[in-house]
Structures are given as structure tokens and as C-alpha cells.
Amino acid sequence: MSNPNAGRESSLAALSLAALGVVYGDIGTSPLYTLKECLDGHTPLEIIPENVYGMLSLIFWGLMLVVSLKYVFIILRADNRGEGGVLSLMALALQKATPGSKKALVIAAAGIFGAALFYGDSMITPAISVLSALEGVGVVSHKLDPYIVPMTIAVLIALFAIQSRGTATVGKLFGPVMMLWFAVLGVLGLLQIIKNPAVLAAMSPVYAFRFAEYHSVQAFVLLGAVVLALTGAEALYADMGHFGRPAIRRAWFGFVLPSLVLNYFGQGALLLADPKTIKNPFFLLAPDWALVPLVVLATLATVIASQAVISGAFSMTKQAVQLGFCPRMNIEHTSETEIGQIYLPQVNWMLLISVILLVLAFRSSANLASAYGFAVTCTMVVTTLLAFMVLGRTLTRAKRVVLWIVLSFLFMIDLLLFSANVLKIPDGGWFPLVIGMIAFTVMMTWHRGRALLGDKLHEGELPLSGFVESLESGPPQRVEGVAVFMTGSTDSVPHALLHNLKHNKVLHEQVVFLTVSTADIPFVPRKERVVIRKLGKTFHQIIATYGFKEEPQVPEILAQVEELQPDLRFDPMETSYFLSRETIVQGKHPAISRWRGWLFSIMARNSVRATQYFKIPPNRVVEMGTQVEL
Structure with missing residues (x-):
């Protein structure tokens, strides 16, 4: 007799492994540059025990308070029917606000701004x-330094x-590769900690407070570098719908957090033993023979981290389209089984061009670290609010009351x-x-424009x-035949029908008014998806x-209607x-x-x-155009 608990445990383990590849790529590659930036960035510190212990303590307690307590323990509870992310949180908050009210507008603006910064x-x-x-590569040989930027651009173009x-085939390797990555992080750090176990004393918050006390202004500025260790925390919440709360929590506490802590403290132990290793403390953790394999593994890990962010941008855009904050875009499915695997060409090429320009403009991770963190911390503030x-x-x-006290802290x-950022x-x-302001302006303009257009069209209905x-x-x-009129209103006559009667002066045997709406929940059960109302005989x-x-797919909707009401048939021919189809023109007194x-x-x-968006057969469509003044 099979054990159901064993099956659940096996499934949870598989999800936890998959979460390593998607959820933790960003935060998992932070050790590559975080401690170096903290100690040798724009405000370099002397490599002495007080400074190293102070920065390690700040990083450790940042991981414990911001990631573990806030996101893993608290924010993951704010799920919208299992889904997470700032847009899901915004949709939940809007459920308790009166539509059109100032409160609803502020909530929508905050949520969209957080999404735009993404x-x-x-x-x-x-x-x-x-x-x-x-x-x-520069640690292996400085002769290769001139090739770092071209190699980076080549890897990014390929990605x-x-x-x-699609990433279905390659995606199966994400989990195992990231498991190897985190194991290597932990082992490299542990080997140095064994040589200098005293570095573990930095886990005490006393060292963070002492550092802040003696270097008050500098400590505040350096928080902008400490936050580099926390980037990717939003991914924990955003990807909850893919893996579930238990798998994300197990992966974090069981594998990711210990590996990160060991690596950061291992880098600290190395720096105390040899301050000259500040030029690249992460790669200098490894023995000479392991440098090239570590560069290859690190490149794979960073590609995986980038893939997770790119997929997140696709998913975020699709949600924005559905919620009415973004124009309809071409969405291609790259997997026949995984609905979440999508590809948006416009977003993909816009990201590629921007990323290449960033690499050419900043040319090093140290320079880019100056730009990194502002968007992340701003989104963190929005999420908490x-x-x-x-x-x-x-x-x-x-x-x-207890929850609000903790959230306030x-x-x-x-x-x-x-x-600090x-x-x-x-x-x-x-x-x-x-970038965030441009995206925010575009999304809010589209949302406002659609609302005004709807009001304008409603006037003459x-x-x-x-x-x-x-x-x-x-x-x-x-x-003969069936006419399906697509309309956004459920209580007024579609403009396309009025134009058809005015110009063609005919009516089909069966007339159907079809309205597709988006709910403020991530998924609607199939049995609740379609409502049919009989308005008259035909x-x-x-x-x-x-x-x-x-x-939304119109053929899928009509197939379900036929199941529910067999006398209503939709023969494709x-x-x-x-x-x-409205053409927008500016009026004399624009709204x-x-x-x-x-x-x-x-x-x-x-x-x-x-x-194209609703998957309607193009050879069966009649578009009735009209001009609308805004």
C-alpha cells in the first residue's frame, strides 16, 4: 500500500528543487559582488576586523529580517488565491476599496509604480x-580583461x-545547476571559516550597532551596498503561484540561506587573512585549479538568474494587459503544457537593447552596483504598504495589533x-x-485613456x-447564421450592431452579445467562467x-457555451x-x-x-470603425 505522505513529500522536494532554479537565482548570485561593493565600493573601508565584522553583521541581519521575517514568514501569507507579486497584492487591496474612489486610485498608483520599477x-x-x-576571467588572467565586456554582450544576446x-528543455537543468551553485557557495565559504571560525561572531547584531555608532554617516551610505545582498527577495513573493509557499520556505531555510551565510562569512574570513583579496573576494575563495570551472558555473548561475527576471517581465506585462494597464500585445506560448511559459517579442527586444546599453555604459559590476538597489527598495516599500x-x-x-507592530518595524x-539608495x-x-517613471506613465495613461474612451462611448449608447x-x-x-458582437458593456447596445443596422440594414438569425471581463483574482474556475442570458427569442x-x-480565447468560450446550452450552436462557417474599432482624435476641449x-x-x-488577442478566426470578422474625440 502506497504512502500518500511519501508522495506529498516527494512532490514538495521536487518543487523546492525547481524553486532553486527560478526563485533564488537573483539573490543566489549576490555573493559575486555584494561584500566587495560594501568594503571597496564608492566609500571604501579599511580591511580591519571591526569593519569586516560590521558589514557581515549588517548583511546577516538584512537576510534574517528583510528576507526571512518579512517575505518568507509574513508577506507570503498575502496570497491572492495562491498567487503573489505586487500586482496580485494590489488586486487584493482594491477589493476593499470603492471603485473610482481616491483610495482606489492611490492603491492602483502604488501597485503600478511598484510593478513599473520591476x-x-x-x-x-x-x-x-x-x-x-x-x-x-580577470582573476584567471588579466590579459583577458579587455574581453569581459564583449563576452558579456555575447552571452546576453544568446540568452x-x-x-x-521557450525554456522548458533548458529549464529542467535550472534546479540541479542552482543546487550545485549553492552547494559550491557553502563549501567555499566553509573552508575559509574553518581556518578562522572567530568570524562567526559577526552574527551578533552588536557588531552592526557598533559599526553604525562609530561610522554613523558612512554606515547609512553603505546600506545602499548592503541591499545588494537582498535583491531578489521580491521574487520569493512573485513566484509563489508557481511553486507554493511550503516549497519556497523549505528551499530558503533548508539550502539557500545557509549557503549564502557560509559564503559571505567565508569571504569575510578570507579578507581578514589577506586584505589584498578585496580585488575579488568571491573568486579568490577558490583554489587556482578551480577558478576556470567556478567562472563557468558562475556564468551559468547568472544566466539562470537573468532568465528568471526576463520571465518575470513577460508575466508582469501579461498581467498588466489583463488588468487594463497596458495595451494588448502579441503573447506567444512556448510550452504546450505549462501555461506560465510565454514569450512577448516587444518586451524581449526592448530588454535586450537596454541591457546591452547598460553594459556598454557602465562596463563593470562595481559601476552597475551604483544603479542597483533603488528600484528594489522602492518596490519593498510599496509591498509593505x-x-x-x-x-x-x-x-x-x-x-x-502584533502584526501591525512587526510590519511597522x-x-x-x-x-x-x-x-540610503x-x-x-x-x-x-x-x-x-x-525606466520606472516611463513605464508608470505609459500604464496609467493607458488605464485613464481606456476609462475616458469607455465613458465617451457610453454617452451615445x-x-x-x-x-x-x-x-x-x-x-x-x-x-442566415450567427452574429457575435464583442462589447465591453453588458447593459447597452454595441456600436457595431448600430452601425451594421444603419449601413447593411440586416440582422442575423441568432444574435449574441459577448463581453469578456477580467476579475481581480489570478484564475477563475471553469464552471464560473461563463454566464448565459436569454434576452429574447433570438x-x-x-x-x-x-x-x-x-x-481569454473566444473559440474556447463559445465551445463552453455549446456545452451549457446545446440549442445555441456556433458553426465556424x-x-x-x-x-x-475606434480611432482616437483630439477634441477642442480634451479630457x-x-x-x-x-x-x-x-x-x-x-x-x-x-x-489576434482573443484568437478569433480572422476570415470571419467584420470591423466597424468610428472616430472618438478625447
Whole structure:
């Protein structure tokens, strides 16, 4: 007789291994550059025990408080039906806010700004990760230094070029490679700690407080470097839907955290033994014979870390499209079994160009470290603010007070880290800020423009109920077949139908009004997806609801309708689809500023056609155009 607990344990172990490859790539490659940047960055410190112990203590307690306590213990509880990430958290917070209210607007703006900053982060991560790995070549031989930047660009081009083919095959290697990576991190660190075990004393917070006491201004500035050890913490939350809370927690406490701590403290022990190793303490942990294999392994690990961020950018964009904050884009599925494996060409090539420009502009991981951290800490602040609104709803009053006290303490840490990273803006931190502001402006402009367009279209619409009754009592010429009118409104007559009656003066035997909406949950159960209403003898209304992580498909909706209502058939050769296509023109008294109206008009013209996005057969579509003044 099989043991069900053994099966669950095996499944959890497999998920934990997979989480190593996707969730922890970013934070797992931080030892390549973090301690070096802390001690020998823009504010170099003398390599003496007090300074080394102080920085190790700050890194250790950053990992314990920000990653372990805040994200792994607390934030992972704020799941939206199993899904995580700043957009899922925003959707949860919006559930308790009145639509259109100031509170709802502030929540949406905060969530979208946090998501927008992710794009800046997803450009810097591949650049700094791959650069820092290949800088190990310079440790092997300084003659290879001129080739570091070209090799980095070659690796990045190859990485982005394979995105369209999917990562299913290569992805199976991610977990084992990262398991080897973390094992190597731990072993290299442990070998140095054995030689100088006294370095473990830095686990005491006393050393962090002493360092802050004697170097108050410098300690504050150096928090901008300490945060490099925490980058990737948001991935824990964002990828919860893929692996689940238990697998992410087990991988963190069982393997990732011990390996990271051992490596950081091993680097500290090495520096105390030989301060000259500050030129690259990570690679100098290894014996000479292991340098080349370590550079290869580090490059693989950084490619995997970059892959996770790229996939995250694809997923984030898809969610933004579904939630109405981004124009429709071409979304290609790269796996027949994994719905989450998608490819967005526009996003992919935009990221590649940006990453190459970053590498050419900054040319070293040390320079890029100046730009890294601002976006991460800003997103951390947004996540904590939204967590205040979401967590504690189901807790007792006493537990809620305790939770808020802990969150307030963690929020102060977030603000401290964020303030320190604000100082990086002149040295490169402006880059993720500019990218984030551009993405935020684009997304909020699209959301506002769509709302105004909806209001404008609604002004001239007729109520659906009385109109259907009048059509059935005195119908025009009826023709064979079924007409499906796509509409965003459930209580008014579609403009495409009015134009069809006005110009063609005919009506199909069966008329269906189809509305596709997006819920503020990641997935909608199939049995709850479709609602069918009979409006008259020959008129039906179909309302299909999808989650913000799903992809709506009209043929799939109609197939489900046929299952639920067998008398309503959609023969592919007898079904026509009618869509409205609006052309935006600026009015004499525009509702939004002219530059935003111009931006919205460009996005509307270049968004993917509804036929392609909703997978409607293109040879069965009739588009009725109209001009709308905004």
C-alpha cells in the first residue's frame, strides 16, 4: 500500500528543487559582488576586523529580517488565491476599496509604480549578474580583461535570442545547476571559516550597532551596498503561484540561506587573512585549479538568474494587459503544457537593447552596483504598504495589533534602505527610476485613456433591454447564421450592431452579445467562467470572466457555451464576428492633456488587434470603425 505522505513529500522536494532554479537565482548570485561593493565600493573601508565584522553583521541581519521575517514568514501569507507579486497584492487591496474612489486610485498608483520599477530592475539584473561572473576571467588572467565586456554582450544576446524557443528543455537543468551553485557557495565559504571560525561572531547584531555608532554617516551610505545582498527577495513573493509557499520556505531555510551565510562569512574570513583579496573576494575563495570551472558555473548561475527576471517581465506585462494597464500585445506560448511559459517579442527586444546599453555604459559590476538597489527598495516599500491593507483581515484584534507592530518595524527598515539608495540616484540610480517613471506613465495613461474612451462611448449608447424588444417586434431583413458582437458593456447596445443596422440594414438569425471581463483574482474556475442570458427569442448575452493571469480565447468560450446550452450552436462557417474599432482624435476641449492624449492614441493604434488577442478566426470578422474625440 502506497504512502500518500511519501508522495506529498516527494512532490514538495521536487518543487523546492525547481524553486532553486527560478526563485533564488537573483539573490543566489549576490555573493559575486555584494561584500566587495560594501568594503571597496564608492566609500571604501579599511580591511580591519571591526569593519569586516560590521558589514557581515549588517548583511546577516538584512537576510534574517528583510528576507526571512518579512517575505518568507509574513508577506507570503498575502496570497491572492495562491498567487503573489505586487500586482496580485494590489488586486487584493482594491477589493476593499470603492471603485473610482481616491483610495482606489492611490492603491492602483502604488501597485503600478511598484510593478513599473520591476522593468528597471529586470534590465540591471542580467547586466550586473553576467558581468560579475565573467569578471572572474580577470582573476584567471588579466590579459583577458579587455574581453569581459564583449563576452558579456555575447552571452546576453544568446540568452535573449533563445527566449522565443521557450525554456522548458533548458529549464529542467535550472534546479540541479542552482543546487550545485549553492552547494559550491557553502563549501567555499566553509573552508575559509574553518581556518578562522572567530568570524562567526559577526552574527551578533552588536557588531552592526557598533559599526553604525562609530561610522554613523558612512554606515547609512553603505546600506545602499548592503541591499545588494537582498535583491531578489521580491521574487520569493512573485513566484509563489508557481511553486507554493511550503516549497519556497523549505528551499530558503533548508539550502539557500545557509549557503549564502557560509559564503559571505567565508569571504569575510578570507579578507581578514589577506586584505589584498578585496580585488575579488568571491573568486579568490577558490583554489587556482578551480577558478576556470567556478567562472563557468558562475556564468551559468547568472544566466539562470537573468532568465528568471526576463520571465518575470513577460508575466508582469501579461498581467498588466489583463488588468487594463497596458495595451494588448502579441503573447506567444512556448510550452504546450505549462501555461506560465510565454514569450512577448516587444518586451524581449526592448530588454535586450537596454541591457546591452547598460553594459556598454557602465562596463563593470562595481559601476552597475551604483544603479542597483533603488528600484528594489522602492518596490519593498510599496509591498509593505499594501500588506498593511491586506494582511490581518481574518485575524483577531490582538494578533492584528502584533502584526501591525512587526510590519511597522519592517517598514522602518524598508525606509532606511530606500533612503540610503536615494543617494545612488546621481551615480546611476537615475536609470531604474527613469525606466520606472516611463513605464508608470505609459500604464496609467493607458488605464485613464481606456476609462475616458469607455465613458465617451457610453454617452451615445442605447439601453439593451428596450432595444432588443423593439427589434424582435419589428425586425429588419434576417439572414442566415450567427452574429457575435464583442462589447465591453453588458447593459447597452454595441456600436457595431448600430452601425451594421444603419449601413447593411440586416440582422442575423441568432444574435449574441459577448463581453469578456477580467476579475481581480489570478484564475477563475471553469464552471464560473461563463454566464448565459436569454434576452429574447433570438438574442443571447454571454459574459465570460477570466483571471488576470489567464488568456481569454473566444473559440474556447463559445465551445463552453455549446456545452451549457446545446440549442445555441456556433458553426465556424456560419458564425460572423462584429467588432468596433475606434480611432482616437483630439477634441477642442480634451479630457486629458494633449501629450497624454497623443501617447494614448499611439498606443491604441499599435496595440494588437482584438481578433489576434482573443484568437478569433480572422476570415470571419467584420470591423466597424468610428472616430472618438478625447
